[in-house]
Amino acid sequence: MPIIVNLDVMLARRKMRSKELAARIGLTEQNVSLLKSGKVKGIRFETLERICTVLQCQPGDILEYEGEHAPARLDEPAA
Template sequence: MPVKVTLDVLLAMRKRKAREVAEEIGLSETQLSLLRTGKVKGMRFDTLAKLCYVLECSPADILDYERDAADLSGGEG
């Protein structure tokens, strides 16, 4: 998947513990861990907004995109 979650990098740059951030935004540590490791297929916009608020960032700081022509064909090369 060309969209990557870079939350781990941002947490390290901000010197924030995932446990504390999860508590602040109302997610379980397990849910935040799944986001951090990229083991999810999607994220709710309200969750993204909460992360941006507490980490003082923009969505582009949490998500990265690697251009892939397969995105135009529905995922099939």
Template sequence: MPVIVRLDVMLALRKVRSKELAADIGMTEANLSLLKSGKVKGIRFSTLEAICDRLECKPGDILDYEPGEGLPAERAAAPA
């Protein structure tokens, strides 16, 4: 998957536990764990906003993009 979730890094930098973040933003610990592991296919902007607000960061601090990883060969080779 070309989108990499780096939420665990931001939690460590901010010294915030997953349980605390989940409670603060109204998300279950199980769903937050799935998000941290990158096992979700999407995230609501409102959830991303709540995470960024709580951790005082920007979406780019949490999400990264590595082109070409996980894309079918024809899409990876196609010009943008």
């Protein structure tokens, strides 16, 4: 899938467990686990907003596009 979910990375950076995030944003631990693994087909903007508020980050810190036509990252050398 070309959309990569980096929620586990942000949790690690904030030294927060999934259980705490789930409690603070009003989701079950299982739903947070599904989000972390990328096994969801979508996410509500309201949920994304709550995650970003709690983790003090931007949506782009959590979601990344890695498709065929994705723009080159600044830290990668040009092909």
